[in-house]
Amino acid sequence: xxxxxxxxxxxxxxxxxxxxxxxxxxxxxxxxxxxxxxxxxxxxxxxxxxxxxxxxxxxxxxxxxxxxxxxxxxxxxxxxxxxxxxxxxxxxxxxxxxxxxxxxxxxxxxxxxxxxxxxxxxxxxxxxxxxxxxxxxxxxxxxxxxxxxxxxxxxxxxxxxxxxxxxxxxxxxxxxxxxxxxxxxxxxxxxxxxxxxxxxxxxxxxxxxxxxxxxxxxxxxxxxxxxxxxxxxxxxxxxxxxxxxxxxxxxxxxxxxxxxxxxxxxxxxxxxxxxxxxxxxxxxxxxxxxxxxxxxxxxxxxxxxxxxxxxxxxxxxxxxxxxxxxxxxxxxxxxxxxxxxxxxxxxxxxxxxxxxxxxxxxxxxxxxxxxxxxxxxxxxxxxxxxxxxxxxxxxxxxxxxxxxxxxxxxxxxxxxxxxxxxxxxxxxxxxxxxxxxxxxxxxxxxxxxxxxxxxxxxxxxxxxxxxxxxxxxxxxxxxxxxxxxx
Amino acid sequence: xxxxxxxxxxxxxxxxxxxxxxxxxxxxxxxxxxxxxxxxxxxxxxxxxxxxxxxxxxxxxxxxxxxxxxxxxxxxxxxxxxxxxxxxxxxxxxxxxxxxxxxxxxxxxxxxxxxxxxxxxxxxxxxxxxxxxxxxxxxxxxxxxxxxxxxxxxxxxxxxxxxxxxxxxxxxxxxxxxxxxxxxxxxxxxxxxxxxxxxxxxxxxxxxxxxxxxxxxxxxxxxxxxxxxxxxxxxxxxxxxxxxxxxxxxxxxxxxxxxxxxxxxxxxxxxxxxxxxxxxxxxxxxxxxxxxxxxxxxxxxxxxxxxxxxxxxxxxxxxxxxxxxxxxxxxxxxxxxxxxxxxxxxxxxxxxxxxxxxxxxxxxxxxxxxxxxxxxxxxxxxxxxxxxxxxxxxxxxxxxxxxxxxxxxxxxxxxxxxxxxxxxxxxxxxxxxxxxxxxxxxxxxxxxxxxxxxxxxxxxxxxxxxxxxxxxxxxxxxxx
Numbered sequence: 001x002x003x004x005x006x007x008x009x010x011x012x013x014x015x016x017x018x019x020x021x022x023x024x025x026x027x028x029x030x031x032x033x034x035x036x037x038x039x040x041x042x043x044x045x046x047x048x049x050x051x052x053x054x055x056x057x058x059x060x061x062x063x064x065x066x067x068x069x070x071x072x073x074x075x076x077x078x079x080x081x082x083x084x085x086x087x088x089x090x091x092x093x094x095x096x097x098x099x100x101x102x103x104x105x106x107x108x109x110x111x112x113x114x115x116x117x118x119x120x121x122x123x124x125x126x127x128x129x130x131x132x133x134x135x136x137x138x139x140x141x142x143x144x145x146x147x148x149x150x151x152x153x154x155x156x157x158x159x160x161x162x163x164x165x166x167x168x169x170x171x172x173x174x175x176x177x178x179x180x181x182x183x184x185x186x187x188x189x190x191x192x193x194x195x196x197x198x199x200x201x202x203x204x205x206x207x208x209x210x211x212x213x214x215x216x217x218x219x220x221x222x223x224x225x226x227x228x229x230x231x232x233x234x235x236x237x238x239x240x241x242x243x244x245x246x247x248x249x250x251x252x253x254x255x256x257x258x259x260x261x262x263x264x265x266x267x268x269x270x271x272x273x274x275x276x277x278x279x280x281x282x283x284x285x286x287x288x289x290x291x292x293x294x295x296x297x298x299x300x301x302x303x304x305x306x307x308x309x310x311x312x313x314x315x316x317x318x319x320x321x322x323x324x325x326x327x328x329x330x331x332x333x334x335x336x337x338x339x340x341x342x343x344x345x346x347x348x349x350x351x352x353x354x355x356x357x358x359x360x361x362x363x364x365x366x367x368x369x370x371x372x373x374x375x376x377x378x379x380x381x382x383x384x385x386x387x388x389x390x391x392x393x394x395x396x397x398x399x400x401x402x403x404x405x406x407x408x409x410x411x412x413x414x415x416x417x418x419x420x421x422x423x424x425x426x427x428x429x430x431x432x433x434x435x436x437x438x439x440x441x442x443x444x445x446x447x448x449x450x451x452x453x454x455x456x457x458x459x460x461x462x463x464x465x466x467x468x469x470x471x472x473x474x475x476x477x478x479x480x481x482x483x484x485x486x
Numbered sequence: 487x488x489x490x491x492x493x494x495x496x497x498x499x500x501x502x503x504x505x506x507x508x509x510x511x512x513x514x515x516x517x518x519x520x521x522x523x524x525x526x527x528x529x530x531x532x533x534x535x536x537x538x539x540x541x542x543x544x545x546x547x548x549x550x551x552x553x554x555x556x557x558x559x560x561x562x563x564x565x566x567x568x569x570x571x572x573x574x575x576x577x578x579x580x581x582x583x584x585x586x587x588x589x590x591x592x593x594x595x596x597x598x599x600x601x602x603x604x605x606x607x608x609x610x611x612x613x614x615x616x617x618x619x620x621x622x623x624x625x626x627x628x629x630x631x632x633x634x635x636x637x638x639x640x641x642x643x644x645x646x647x648x649x650x651x652x653x654x655x656x657x658x659x660x661x662x663x664x665x666x667x668x669x670x671x672x673x674x675x676x677x678x679x680x681x682x683x684x685x686x687x688x689x690x691x692x693x694x695x696x697x698x699x700x701x702x703x704x705x706x707x708x709x710x711x712x713x714x715x716x717x718x719x720x721x722x723x724x725x726x727x728x729x730x731x732x733x734x735x736x737x738x739x740x741x742x743x744x745x746x747x748x749x750x751x752x753x754x755x756x757x758x759x760x761x762x763x764x765x766x767x768x769x770x771x772x773x774x775x776x777x778x779x780x781x782x783x784x785x786x787x788x789x790x791x792x793x794x795x796x797x798x799x800x801x802x803x804x805x806x807x808x809x810x811x812x813x814x815x816x817x818x819x820x821x822x823x824x825x826x827x828x829x830x831x832x833x834x835x836x837x838x839x840x841x842x843x844x845x846x847x848x849x850x851x852x853x854x855x856x857x858x859x860x861x862x863x864x865x866x867x868x869x870x871x872x873x874x875x876x877x878x879x880x881x882x883x884x885x886x887x888x889x890x891x892x893x894x895x896x897x898x899x900x901x902x903x904x905x906x907x908x909x910x911x912x913x914x915x916x917x918x919x920x921x922x923x924x925x926x927x928x929x930x931x932x933x934x935x936x937x938x939x940x941x942x943x944x945x946x947x948x949x950x951x952x953x954x955x956x957x958x959x960x961x962x963x964x965x966x
Contacts, residue, residue, distance in 0.1 A: 091530070102524065103524055103529075200531075202531040202532070203531055204530045204531045205762075207761075237533050238536065239761075239762065239763075239764060322575055324530075330530075339625075366756035368754045368756075
């Protein structure tokens with residue numbers, strides 16, 4: 001039998017159900033691996049060994065008493081912007097480097113209720129702002145495939161931890177591509193659900209109208225299991241949808257015969273790297289072989305998605321991050337002389353440079369006299385983008401494209417050029433603007449590095465995305481490739 | 487000659503049990519920060535959830551002032567930093583308030599009425615309080631009040647004097663009390679008022695530069711603050727100066743307004759729609775449920791009281807201004823069957839005492855039942871107006887019930903003509919000079935002179951003699 005940590009979430013579930021493994025065995029195997037590899041990868045900010053072992057013991061007791069749920073005793077780790085009662089929740093920022101949350105986020109409590117064992121908290125770009133995980137106060141996360149490279153961001157810790165088999169399942173969030181881009185860079189599967197599918201309660205906000213919690217794992221099937229746990233209406237989040245939650249695992253095996261997959265021509269123009277195009281063609285070939293038909297569609301306003309995103313997201317962030325003022329929690333400057341001094345120095349010393357940049361951009365965009373030219377205009381573009389997607393999805397079941405322009409880049413390569421960094425999200429941002437579900441799944445390696453393809457579905461069409469990705473994973477081994485170094 | 491142009495922004499704390507976006511209690515006076523949840527504290531990750539009760543109250547207010555109700559209502563963020571503003575923004579409404587244009591009618595001193603247009607009313611959350619005197623050299627923050635629902639009611643600048651402004655404010659107060667959507671307690675800050683004041687030459691139709699006087703917290707101060715500010719602005723213009731657009735504070739101790747911040751220093755609030763809250767769409771069913779639940783409003787009640795109790799328009803206006811007073815009056819009038827007498831007693835003795843003590847009718851010492859018992863004893867001639875007042879004072883002092891007081895104080899009116907005659911004879915015998923004068927006087931003067939004898943008789947009877955009988959007997963005996 002292979003090592004415990006090589007098993008996927010679904011396989012571990014099977015082993016627990018068969019009683020071939022106990023939660024204590026599984027949990028300690030992952031904790032041991034985290035402790036040996038985290039010094040290299042820096043994927044975890046906090047490792048909660050004692051709490052994890054206690055939950056594992058409780059889980060084993062529940063399993064033997066027959067009071068377990070189907071998921072009791074399985075490991076998970078949470079991105080460090082999900083509040084966890086009694087544990088540091090840093091959001092990757094100095095300003096929250098002393099913040100022990102007094103409550104659990106909805107996603108965290110759902111996982112607890114399902115009986116999952118939390119291994120710890122995962123590194124991330126500060127306040128989820130970044131595409132390389134280099135903006136963390138706790139230092140960059142390394143890509144397990146090549147530790148000189150970035151894992152993507154902002155959920156870099158989640159993606160690297162899954163890729164390096166430090167956890168079989170990780171929570172993550174996606175505002176402009178923060179689940180899908182790191183999933184593509186690390187050879188993992190990642191799903192950003194429809195806006196409103198997963199409650200944002202307890203998820204520290206970056207851009208409230210775009211933020212959505214989701215998951216990173218090895219397979220679409222693993223995500224189907226995880227999404228069942230975290231999706232659903234939560235009365236504490238007014239934007240949480242009342243749409244019923246289907247059993248995503250039940251539709252994984254449906255045939256793709258007759259399904260129509262739209263290929264946005266804007267994603268396959270001359271600028272697309274030829275190796276990336278070839279990798280995408282291979283995936284499309286598999287989808288066609290499974291009975292799907294493909295058709296070209298046009299998303300006319302998709303080119304405007306990045307500029308509009310970089311108005312809306314910073315605008316919301318500039319307001320969302322106002323609460324970090326040194327008054328009630330978090331980092332507080334020494335000996336303030338008056339309130340203004342307290343704000344200026346607490347925030348000046350507590351926030352990193354990318355966060356400050358976005359607060360400034362957002363403050364400017366909302367200022368009197370500029371609101372119409374920037375924020376309002378960006379919202380109009382957002383509506384046009386949503387209309388484009390809905391039109392295309394009127395006759396297509398899914399839209400297909402690359403997740404990223406290239407494979408993982410080298411640490412430090414783009415830090416000096418914020419615009420180059422922002423363009424990392426060129427294929428992912430539009431999905432957030434449209435509020436639709438999007439997943440990134442493993443495509444063929446390019447020069448030994450992972451790539452991802454992206455599927456975008458109709459609102460609340462997560463089942464269709466997971467079904468298609470699972471079907472591809474049933475006939476390919478791209479998702480089984482492992483980083484060799486770790 | 488100058489004319490004042492005044493518009494009011496009235497902030498009303500809605501009396502919901504819980505806050506507008508959290509489940510915390512809204513009770514006044516709890517220990518600092520004991521009524522502040524994670525949401526009120528603006529903890530990382532928390533989200534606002536609207537309280538439907540606040541919407542219901544706002545809609546009722548809108549219906550009461552005959553306003554358009556916003557079918558789609560949007561919450562915006564008003565961004566600024568302040569230690570008692572936990573999130574660094576206040577959730578308010580900017581473009582699409584829940585209540586659109588409406589109107590109220592105010593009564594002026596000359597007996598005429600005037601319609602004042604209400605621009606809008608919107609929902610927002612209150613901030614906390616900074617406490618400056620609790621810690622040496624430091625400021626404390628109490629977030630109990632943070633998140634309490636406020637309805638901000640904005641009038642058009644159609645008020646022309648401090649008196650009109652107060653009349654308008656009283657109408658708004660009366661409406662919110664009738665609707666029972668706020669306790670309207672200005673001293674506790676449940677109702678606060680910002681006054682926008684400018685002046686212009688009479689007859690001009692261009693507006694002068696306005697100043698805003700913030701947070702005035704009593705009817706009296708509103709009147710004084712506006713008058714003070716009008717005079718200040720007149721002095722400036724008379725001295726060929728220029729009024730600066732700014733925010734000012736009223737200091738009641740010095741009876742002056744002083745500058746708080748100028749327009750240049752004003753915040754850019756960077757309003758934008760709160761992405762944590764979806765647009766609230768009020769359907770017709772909700773609005774009509776609110777409409778069905780509307781109580782009888784002051785204007786309607788006034789009309790009813792005039793016709794039902796036969797009282798004057800003026801008296802009805804005074805009685806209905808406060809819903810609890812109006813209810814009290816109605817109970818007295820219904821129980822005693824004497825509308826006019828009830829109106830006289832409530833407007834005279836009852837309101838006089840309340841005005842003097844600053845007390846509230848709801849915990850007034852004399853119950854409506856007691857006052858109607860008292861009126862019944864006036865009606866059946868047991869009491870005259872003088873002894874009735876003695877009984878009322880005893881009721882105020884909680885000395886017991888009406889009949890027991892009459893009994894113990896021996897106040898039963900003397901109606902036995904024989905006994906009165908005996909006293910009259912005594913008085914005539916004791917005052918021969920006055921009797922002679924009276925008899926010598928011409929008829930038209932005798933009426934006035936009779937008062938002396940009446941007074942003497944009443945005194946001897948300890949106020950118990952029936953005044954009509956005394957008059958009758960005296961006139962007969964003196965002329966005879």
